[in-house]
Amino acid sequence: MTIRFNPFVDLKAADTSKRYRELRDHAPVHWSDEGQIYTISRHEDVRTALKDPDTFSSEAMKTVLNSALTVPINPRYALKLLSFLFHTRINPLRILKVGNLISLDGERHNVLRKIVGKGFSPRRIGDWQARTHAIVEEHVARMRKRDEIDVVADLAVPLPTIIISEILGVEPERREDFKRWSSKIIDLASGAAKENFLDSGVLDDVADMFLYLQDAIKKRRSEPQEDLISQLVDPKQDGVLDELDAINFVILLLVAGNETTTNLIGNAANALIDHPEQLAQVAADPSLIDNVVEETLRYEPPLTVAFRNTTRETTLGGISIPKGKFVALLLGSANRDEQLFEKPDAFNIHRDSSNHLSFGFGVHFCLGSSLARLQARTALVALVPELVEFRRRGAPSPLIDSFLVRGRQSLLLQRR
Numbered sequence: 001m002t003i004r005f006n007p008f009v010d011l012k013a014a015d016t017s018k019r020y021r022e023l024r025d026h027a028p029v030h031w032s033d034e035g036q037i038y039t040i041s042r043h044e045d046v047r048t049a050l051k052d053p054d055t056f057s058s059e060a061m062k063t064v065l066n067s068a069l070t071v072p073i074n075p076r077y078a079l080k081l082l083s084f085l086f087h088t089r090i091n092p093l094r095i096l097k098v099g100n101l102i103s104l105d106g107e108r109h110n111v112l113r114k115i116v117g118k119g120f121s122p123r124r125i126g127d128w129q130a131r132t133h134a135i136v137e138e139h140v141a142r143m144r145k146r147d148e149i150d151v152v153a154d155l156a157v158p159l160p161t162i163i164i165s166e167i168l169g170v171e172p173e174r175r176e177d178f179k180r181w182s183s184k185i186i187d188l189a190s191g192a193a194k195e196n197f198l199d200s201g202v203l204d205d206v207a208d209m210f211l212y213l214q215d216a217i218k219k220r221r222s223e224p225q226e227d228l229i230s231q232l233v234d235p236k237q238d239g240v241l242d243e244l245d246a247i248n249f250v251i252l253l254l255v256a257g258n259e260t261t262t263n264l265i266g267n268a269a270n271a272l273i274d275h276p277e278q279l280a281q282v283a284a285d286p287s288l289i290d291n292v293v294e295e296t297l298r299y300e301p302p303l304t305v306a307f308r309n310t311t312r313e314t315t316l317g318g319i320s321i322p323k324g325k326f327v328a329l330l331l332g333s334a335n336r337d338e339q340l341f342e343k344p345d346a347f348n349i350h351r352d353s354s355n356h357l358s359f360g361f362g363v364h365f366c367l368g369s370s371l372a373r374l375q376a377r378t379a380l381v382a383l384v385p386e387l388v389e390f391r392r393r394g395a396p397s398p399l400i401d402s403f404l405v406r407g408r409q410s411l412l413l414q415r416r
């Protein structure tokens with residue numbers, strides 16, 4: 001059986017479960033000529049690769065995602081780029097070289113993760129519980145008054161954006177700008193803004209954001225506040241981040257933290273609407289909410305794939321992979337592996353979903369997992385009693401146009 005699977009194209013399909021099964025059964029380590037990439041689909045192999053960063057480098061996270069953003073260089077693009085570099089006064093060579101936490105390996109990754117990790121400890125995140133609750137209540141209260149709602153726009157999008165802005169210390173009056181910048185970057189990273197890159201205004205927005213963050217960092221250095229930016233640039237700590245490291249990390253938080261959490265909340269609500277008997281069970285017994293969050297992560301992970309490149313020849317699932325190849329680790333398929341999960345294509349909030357790989361595994365395990373779980377749990381506690389009153393309005397919305405993130409553009413509901 002010959003299987004053709006190009007992750008950059010096929011991960012965008014509305015239903016990937018059949019393709020995932022084909023890969024796991026017949027080509028668990030699959031080479032795509034078209035995508036020039038290996039695809040790994042079984043749970044054990046994906047986990048093995050995530051556990052071995054010396055062989056499977058995260059440099060690919062930068063290379064693959066940047067290549068998805070490359071646009072043909074033309075004079076207009078060059079002019080925009082020059083204006084960006086002039087205004088931000090950032091060294092272009094350093095921009096190309098500097099890595100993001102998610103794409104760094106070895107000692108540099110350890111050092112950076114230790115510094116930024118402090119801001120994401122369970123205790124620090126616990127401090128955000130009351131505020132998360134208040135934001136959720138404010139938004140759900142508005143939804144309660146309406147007969148037609150969009151779970152994505154009304155709750156799943158604003159909640160993570162407000163929380164991350166407040167954690168970073170973005171002033172309330174700049175929150176709208178911050179939201180716009182983050183959507184633009186996410187749009188670009190997801191591939192949706194790629195076609196009209198120059199007209200989308202994304203470079204202007206990124207330049208505005210750089211200037212804002214440069215200013216914010218300068219202010220925090222002279223007058224530290226109780227926020228994450230102050231912590232990132234605190235001169236008292238070892239191995240303090242320089243300006244570009246700090247800006248890069250803030251951008252990573254926007255991209256890695258916003259869209260994923262939005263989709264976790266949206267995917268959970270969508271799955272519950274599709275499974276009314278399980279929705280009724282959670283409404284009757286809210287202690288099942290944590291199971292809903294974990295089963296949603298397993299069933300429809302907001303991030304479907306992690307990329308790596310091989311630093312040496314290696315063997316995975318008995319198949320040899322040469323040195324210097326890109327590898328797509330299908331988190332979504334690993335979560336549907338029948339070796340670990342019975343009837344894996346069924347959404348079942350009563351199963352033990354704890355072995356899912358949706359937050360990754362090993363040294364790059366998601367830094368924001370506690371924050372994402374806190375937001376999803378709090379959102380669902382308020383949302384579930386409302387969801388039972390609503391049914392789907394119109395045809396289900398298309399998925400976001402992305403091979404990386406998975407979720408719906410909207411979730412339109414109307415009161416019964």
Ligand code: HEM
Nearest residue numbers: 101102256257260261264306358359360364366367368372
């Ligand atoms: C449901 C929501 C989320 C999902 C599914 C998710 C998923 C992931 C995954 C799979 C990785 C590992 C990538 C790899 O191994 O290459 C990761 C890393 C990361 N995530 Fe999340 N994430 C979520 C929410 C968040 C939030 C809320 C934040 C922060 C505000 C965040 C920040 C990060 C960071 C900084 C990393 C890089 C860690 C490192 O490389 O050491 N994530 N995330």
